[in-house]
Amino acid sequence: MFDDLRDLYQEVIFDHNRNPRNFRVMDNADRKVEGFNPLCGDRLTLYLKMEGETIVDASFQGSGCAISTASVSLMTEIVKGKTDQEAQDLFKIFHEMTTGKDEQINLEAVGKLAVLAGVREYPARVKCATLAWHTLDAALKNEQNAVSTE
Amino acid sequence: MTNFPVEKIRADFPILAEKIRNKPLIYLDNAATCQKPKVVIDSIVHLYSHDYANVHRGVHTLSVRSTDKFEGARTKVKEFINASNEKEIIFVKGATEAINLIAQTYGKANIKAGDEILITAMEHHSNIVPWQMLCEQTGAVLKVAPINLQGELIFAEFEKLLSDKTRLVAVVHMSNALGTINPVKKIIASAHSKNIPVLLDGAQAIPHMKIDVQDLDCDFYVFSGHKLYAPAGVGILYGKRALLEAMPPYQGGGDMIRKVTFAETEYNALPYKFEAGTPSIADVVGLGAAIDYLNEIGMDALAAYEAELLAYATEQAKHIKGLRIIGEAAEKGAILSFVLDKIHPHDIGTMLDSLGIAIRAGHHCAMPVMVFYQVPATARASFAMYNTKQEIDSLMEGIRSLIEVFG
Ligand SMILES: Cc1ncc(COP(=O)(O)O)c(C=O)c1O
Numbered sequence: 353m354f355d356d357l358r359d360l361y362q363e364v365i366f367d368h369n370r371n372p373r374n375f376r377v378m379d380n381a382d383r384k385v386e387g388f389n390p391l392c393g394d395r396l397t398l399y400l401k402m403e404g405e406t407i408v409d410a411s412f413q414g415s416g417c418a419i420s421t422a423s424v425s426l427m428t429e430i431v432k433g434k435t436d437q438e439a440q441d442l443f444k445i446f447h448e449m450t451t452g453k454d455e456q457i458n459l460e461a462v463g464k465l466a467v468l469a470g471v472r473e474y475p476a477r478v479k480c481a482t483l484a485w486h487t488l489d490a491a492l493k494n495e496q497n498a499v500s501t502e
Numbered sequence: 503m504t505n506f507p508v509e510k511i512r513a514d515f516p517i518l519a520e521k522i523r524n525k526p527l528i529y530l531d532n533a534a535t536c537q538k539p540k541v542v543i544d545s546i547v548h549l550y551s552h553d554y555a556n557v558h559r560g561v562h563t564l565s566v567r568s569t570d571k572f573e574g575a576r577t578k579v580k581e582f583i584n585a586s587n588e589k590e591i592i593f594v595k596g597a598t599e600a601i602n603l604i605a606q607t608y609g610k611a612n613i614k615a616g617d618e619i620l621i622t623a624m625e626h627h628s629n630i631v632p633w634q635m636l637c638e639q640t641g642a643v644l645k646v647a648p649i650n651l652q653g654e655l656i657f658a659e660f661e662k663l664l665s666d667k668t669r670l671v672a673v674v675h676m677s678n679a680l681g682t683i684n685p686v687k688k689i690i691a692s693a694h695s696k697n698i699p700v701l702l703d704g705a706q707a708i709p710h711m712k713i714d715v716q717d718l719d720c721d722f723y724v725f726s727g728h729k730l731y732a733p734a735g736v737g738i739l740y741g742k743r744a745l746l747e748a749m750p751p752y753q754g755g756g757d758m759i760r761k762v763t764f765a766e767t768e769y770n771a772l773p774y775k776f777e778a779g780t781p782s783i784a785d786v787v788g789l790g791a792a793i794d795y796l797n798e799i800g801m802d803a804l805a806a807y808e809a810e811l812l813a814y815a816t817e818q819a820k821h822i823k824g825l826r827i828i829g830e831a832a833e834k835g836a837i838l839s840f841v842l843d844k845i846h847p848h849d850i851g852t853m854l855d856s857l858g859i860a861i862r863a864g865h866h867c868a869m870p871v872m873v874f875y876q877v878p879a880t881a882r883a884s885f886a887m888y889n890t891k892q893e894i895d896s897l898m899e900g901i902r903s904l905i906e907v908f909g
Contacts, residue, residue, distance in 0.1 A: 356523055356856045361849075392848045393865055409614030415878060418601035419906070431743065472771045477852060 359470035361418065368422035374430050381411075381479045387487030387499045389479055394420045398428075405435045409411050410488075417480050424470055424484035430464060431477070443485045450481050499500040506807035511799065513889050514539040525858030532836055533678050534695060534862050535728045535883030538792075542705045542732060545791035550880055556780055558757055559881030572783055575790030576773070582793045583723065584714040585740055589772035592746070593781050595878045596626040596737035597705040600724035600809070603776065604701060605632040607749045608722075609670070613648045615641030618667045621662070621686070623649045623678040623874060627867040629703045633672065642669070649874065653680035653829035655744035655831075661692055668693075671700045673724075675707035677867035679880070680829030681812075683707065686757060690719050699745065703731055709886065710808060712801040712837045727785060732792035736785035739776070746772050753778040759829060808836040811885045811894065817899045828880050839866075842901070845908050847881040853904040859897055 354361070377396075378384075378399035381417050387396045396414030400407055410428040417492045445461050450471050471481045482501075490499045519538045522525045528592050529537060549571065555564035557572045572630050579591050594600045613619065619633045623646050630644075636642050645668070647660035655673075664671070671693045676683045690700045699721035704713060708725040715723050722741045728734035739748075751758055751769050755778035761768040796804070815838050819825055826845035842850060851863030862882045863873045872879060883897055 353854055353900075354853060354907055357853065360852070361907070370909070392846070393872060394846075395849075395878065415846075417848040419849070472693065474852065477848070480848065 362467045365422040365469040368425040369418040372425040380409045383491040384493040419480040423481045427484045522858040527569040528859040530883040531860045532886035542791045571848045578790045579795045592739040592776045596726035597724045600739035601633045603752045609636045613669045616644045620645045620671045622647045652681045654831045674703040676835045679744045679866040679871045681775045681834040682831035683833040732789035733785040735782040755779045812836045815894045839880045839882045847879040850881040
């Protein structure tokens with residue numbers, strides 16, 4: 353029935369929505385930032401544990417749609433072990449992938465995140481996918497204020 | 503079902519023939535804005551093709567024709583809501599502008615530090631924020647009457663909050679987030695017994711029921727044309743004449759003056775005092791056409807048909823496991839707000855859209871209502887007179903399938 357949506361709602365997304373990874377409060381977090389999408393009411397709290405420039409642990413709490421939950425869940429998996437700079441570079445590539453209309457997706461660079469490429473066809477849903485990353489960006493810049501996608 | 507001529511009505515709305523993602527459009531976002539019948543669209547084309555010029559100025563033929571149509575629409579609105587005089591019908595941009603106008607004119611003139619403005623917990627942001635702004639400017643206090651879990655105003659609490667400091671009651675007639683129809687006559691009687699004027703936000707009520715402002719005895723009634731099958735860009739502020747006469751003007755400019763010198767300005771009479779600048783002429787004419795169209799159908803017949811649609815949709819929705827209806831007031835208009843267990847309203851919206859079904863997912867500009875029900879957002883199907891039982895069946899089938907997909 354939902355054939356048209358197969359690019360947007362891939363099985364991986366349902367999987368992460370049902371069983372989000374790293375879905376926990378982190379008591380000894382070095383960074384804690386809240387992200388909010390006023391359009392749909394999505395809220396998440398992102399926790400990071402840093403060792404020098406390296407993200408050694410990432411987790412989150414909050415509620416959101418399947419796209420935003422899968423996005424933050426995948427993100428916490430992929431940034432673990434990455435340096436601040438590597439994570440920011442990934443954000444840039446992710447942003448291009450989800451908003452760039454015609455560009456080729458660099459599948460190698462985005463890895464698993466490629467399952468979220470489908471949102472580019474759904475402008476109303478792009479923010480669902482990018483909220484996690486904007487929140488990460490704020491956390492890496494050590495901004496304490498809540499992030500809003502508006 | 504009654505023999506309401508829904509198929510004939512559907513044929514009057516060109517957009518209903520539209521295909522969305524290769525499927526017939528099922529438009530269930532009428533509370534946000536509703537679609538326009540051909541007569542309304544044609545009225546605009548006709549005006550611009552044959553009669554258009556600025557209104558109230560100039561003696562040339564087109565200006566006269568344009569003014570006649572414009573003022574003719576005012577008379578139609580007056581009759582549609584049974585106001586006693588055209589002077590009580592002010593054209594504004596929409597319900598939002600009307601409420602802001604009242605806050606900044608009536609409010610500033612009559613509400614002082616320590617005074618209270620009473621609203622309810624189910625208001626649209628447009629009936630919250632203008633009052634907060636006024637409170638900030640004047641030092642007045644905003645009071646909020648609570649609702650119960652069905653989404654009904656707790657009337658006893660409302661009455662308790664009516665104090666000798668209350669200067670204005672501003673209440674939504676029908677809630678856009680819950681569908682609740684408030685007991686406005688009781689509210690008005692109660693407020694009037696303490697000489698407190700009442701503003702009704704009729705943005706949602708107006709397309710669903712016969713409104714008689716004299717029978718209601720409300721002091722202000724506001725609504726937007728775009729929710730009444732008319733173009734966006736025009737709305738109505740109805741006010742009792744004595745109140746409007748006493749209010750200072752809102753914006754300054756052309757049309758709202760009688761005489762201007764650099765020393766002083768004499769304001770124009772009602773309704774023009776509140777209509778500074780060139781209005782949205784074609785939209786006003788379109789509103790007149792929409793009212794003619796609705797009068798032909800009959801608001802009572804329309805209301806009866808929509809009540810059947812809502813009852814049917816509610817009944818069907820209750821059979822879906824994991825679906826929770828938000829807003830179950832005994833008195834309700836044609837709005838079905840709901841949430842699904844473990845499925846975010848935004849996902850519901852996207853999935854239904856892929857089936858050609860347009861619903862709203864979000865907070866519906868009523869964030870306090872979302873907080874009250876502890877949901878981030880709801881999905882909302884809102885019905886109009888052109889919707890059918892078959893469309894509701896498709897909606898329910900869509901909901902069932904997406905629940906399955908999410909598993
Ligand atoms: C209850 C209610 N009040 C006020 C408004 C504001 O109407 P508008 O945006 O047309 O000014 C709306 C529109 O959504 C509404 O539903």
